[in-house]
Amino acid sequence: MKKTGLLDAKGFFLAACCILLLLNGCASQTKYGAAKVKSSPEGAEVVDLRDDSHLGVTPVKISFSGKANTAEYVTIQLRKPGYLDRITSFWINRRHASPLEAEDNAIDIKVQLEKE
Numbered sequence: 310m311k312k313t314g315l316l317d318a319k320g321f322f323l324a325a326c327c328i329l330l331l332l333n334g335c336a337s338q339t340k341y342g343a344a345k346v347k348s349s350p351e352g353a354e355v356v357d358l359r360d361d362s363h364l365g366v367t368p369v370k371i372s373f374s375g376k377a378n379t380a381e382y383v384t385i386q387l388r389k390p391g392y393l394d395r396i397t398s399f400w401i402n403r404r405h406a407s408p409l410e411a412e413d414n415a416i417d418i419k420v421q422l423e424k425e
Contacts, residue, residue, distance in 0.1 A: 338376075338377040339377065340378065341373065341407060341410070342405065342411050343373065343405070344416050345415040345417050346371060347368045347418070348367040348368075348395075349419070349421050352367060352389060353389040354366055354388045355369055355385055356386045357384075359384070367387065370415050372412055376403065380400050380401065381401050383399055383400070384397070389422055393424075393425055395420050
């Protein structure tokens with residue numbers, strides 16, 4: 310097989326694969342976004358409706374991890390005995406290097422609960 314330049318076809322392919330892996334590795338870096346959820350009255354359970362997981366009790370700061378510089382539409386439900394359940398949604402932008410940094414810059418979510 311005759312080589313016509315610095316890289317033959319196999320070498321070119323290998324180099325291209327390495328470049329793609331490097332670029333994809335950088336693009337898929339994990340980043341964080343956060344929300345500070347408050348309710349009136351306080352003490353409501355916060356539930357992620359994607360998987361029905363418990364996120365905390367208000368007031369609570371919640372961080373969300375994922376691919377760097379992406380946004381996610383989050384839907385949560387607040388539950389408190391004696392009050393109607395309340396559902397709210399918001400966007401989380403993942404741009405912070407750590408959960409702590411995200412929580413320091415958390416977006417405010419305020420929910421008013423109504424008595425049953």
